[in-house]
Every structure is written in C-alpha cells, then in structure tokens.
Amino acid sequence: MTAADSQPNAPPASQARHPLNVVLFQPEIPPNTGNIGRSCVALGAKLWIVRPYCFSLDSAQIKRSGMDYWNDLDWECVDNWDDLLIKLPPTRIWLLTKFGTQNYCDVAFEEGDTLVFGRESNGLPQAIHDQYADHQLLIPMPGPVRCLNLATSAGIVMYEAARQMNLFSSPIAEQGAGS
Numbered sequence: 652m653t654a655a656d657s658q659p660n661a662p663p664a665s666q667a668r669h670p671l672n673v674v675l676f677q678p679e680i681p682p683n684t685g686n687i688g689r690s691c692v693a694l695g696a697k698l699w700i701v702r703p704y705c706f707s708l709d710s711a712q713i714k715r716s717g718m719d720y721w722n723d724l725d726w727e728c729v730d731n732w733d734d735l736l737i738k739l740p741p742t743r744i745w746l747l748t749k750f751g752t753q754n755y756c757d758v759a760f761e762e763g764d765t766l767v768f769g770r771e772s773n774g775l776p777q778a779i780h781d782q783y784a785d786h787q788l789l790i791p792m793p794g795p796v797r798c799l800n801l802a803t804s805a806g807i808v809m810y811e812a813a814r815q816m817n818l819f820s821s822p823i824a825e826q827g828a829g830s
Contacts, residue, residue: 671696686802751789760812
C-alpha cells in the first residue's frame with residue numbers, strides 16, 4: 652500500500668462503523684471515483700476500492716471531482732475481492748448490475764449494507780455474480796439507454812439506502828445541499 656492509498660488517521664475497518672459500505676471494483680474513470688467518494692462523505696459511508704484501478708488516487712481528476720472532501724473520506728484499497736471479503740465488517744452485499752433481478756427500490760436496505768459497483772467498461776466478473784446470485788439489483792431504465800454513468804448509479808442507490816435508513820433526520824442532514 653502506498654502513501655496515496657492509505658489514510659493514516661482512519662480507524663481500522665474492524666473498529667469503524669458506517670451506515671453503508673460502497674465498493675468500486677477495479678474502477679477506470681477518476682472523476683467517477685471522486686464523485687462517489689464525495690457522496691460517501693455526505694452520507695458517512697465508507698468507500699472500498701478493489702485493485703487494480705486505472706489511475707492514481709492522488710490525481711488532479713479525483714481531487715477536482717471529489718473537491719476538498721477527499722481528505723474527509725474514510726476509504727480503503729484492497730488487492731482483490733477475497734481481501735475485501737476478509738476486511739469488510741459482517742454485511743449484506745448487494746451487486747448493482749444491469750443483470751439484476753430485483754429493482755433497487757424493492758429492497759429493504761439495512762445499516763451496514765454493502766453496495767458493489769463494477770468496472771465502467773465491463774462490470775463485475777461472472778464469479779462474483781454467481782456468488783451473489785440472489786443479491787443483484789438493477790436500476791430500471793425504461794428509455795433506450797444501455798446503462799447510466801457509474802457515479803450517477805451509485806448516487807441513486809446510495810441515497811435510496813440512506814433514505815430507508817433514515818439518515819436524513821439528523822440536524823446535519825437538514826442543512827441541505829446548498830450549505
């Protein structure tokens with residue numbers, strides 16, 4: 652793990668408790684990672700990044716899209732899927748995929764759930780799909796669109812999970828987007 656991959660003041664994963672875990676499996680586009688990281692900060696979620704990724708985590712593109720919030724983000728990089736499963740706290744894992752069998756709105760999200768998003772170019776490996784066959788969610792798209800942008804998809808599902816977990820009832824949440 653390089654200095655750019657670590658966050659020295661963050662508690663170990665086993666000690667930190669987050670309402671939501673967000674996993675990016677081998678992300679390819681830095682602005683998507685930065686935007687998702689910013690959304691994680693907004694919700695108090697932890698971001699997990701599964702290597703390899705196709706950019707530097709201290710790149711200007713991530714900093715621009717994550718703004719100055721990247722320093723507030725609780726995040727961790729792991730070498731592969733198996734390492735992620737070892738380090739994640741006990742959790743329900745949900746895959747977000749165009750092959751999903753359940754609408755994300757039809758799931759009752761719980762505190763501590765993990766949302767997994769695949770590569771921008773080709774999603775998640777078949778072995779992961781097979782491992783979580785009953786936990787594959789989709790975002791309905793009635794129009795003639797193959798897929799949504801990764802950061803848009805993550806934001807949609809993260810905020811639905813947060814709404815269901817009643818994360819918006821705190822005084823901080825009441826400040827709103829314009830603060």
